[in-house]
Amino acid sequence: MDRNGTKDAYQLIIDAIDEGTYRPGDRLVESELADRFGVSRTPVREALQRLETQALLTRDGRSLIVASLSHDQMAELYAVRTELEALAARLAAQHAAREEINVLRDMIAEDRDLLDDARALSRANRRFHEQIHRASHNRYLVQQLGMVHRSMALMATTSLAADGRGPAALDEHETIVAAIADRDGDRAAEALRQHLSTAFEVRLREEARRI
Structure with a gap:
């Protein structure tokens, strides 16, 4: 301070x-x-x-x-976030300590108790992703992702509020962590990319319904 x-x-x-x-x-x-x-x-x-x-x-x-994000700004933000987070997952597969992987697994288990509370699940989701960032053990990447996630706060709603998205997102989290635990950087990066691609698609569908 x-x-x-x-x-x-x-x-x-x-x-x-x-x-x-x-x-x-x-x-x-x-x-x-x-x-x-x-x-x-x-x-x-x-x-x-x-x-x-x-x-x-x-x-x-x-x-x-x-501030609010336009459609184009949201798309640009997801594009940057996806590549940076995929890199974080790849690096986490290389550098994460066993204890860090255990924490990620515990987070997923605990987050399943939050499926009826979209706002709490959204906060837990941020913590999960931030844990992957830290597990990359790259301070510059963590710094850049922090900036991206601050901008994500400008999205008025969470994709996790969409019907059925919460359980599916946690299953995707399990796929990401399994790849990190297997030390498979390519698979971890691809799982993270697919996870955010699905989240973005859900947001677009929800946005289209409000037009």
Whole structure:
């Protein structure tokens, strides 16, 4: 944490967007955020400026609002995420410790208890993917994936809320972890690519239904 608390304010706002407290189009007011999080306005102001620079917030007149992703932006984001995560899975197959693989397996087992709660399952899904990122043991890749996943928070809904998607996604997670455990980088990368391709397709179908 910085001495003035900037990092804390930034992370608090990111978490609030990620958890759906603030959704695309919602206006963020400096004084309200300071009161909500119990911090002074200066670190909140600096955090908002940083988030605007990262395109997570945008201007609506003089107000800052949570940005939303266009169809093309969502497609571009999935394209980048898919390749980076496939690389993470490939590296995890090479470098993950046995204990890290055990943690991934335990996560899947625990996440099956969350199938009736799409929001909780979405949070668990992020933790699972982040564990694969860490298991790649490549700090630069983890950093880039962190940026991608921050942008993923701008999607107003989770694909895991679609009918039947939760159980299928966890089965796909098992396929990815089995490949990592077998030290088969090619299979792990392909399983991760297929997993995200399916998730993207589900999002597109859900989007089409809302048109």
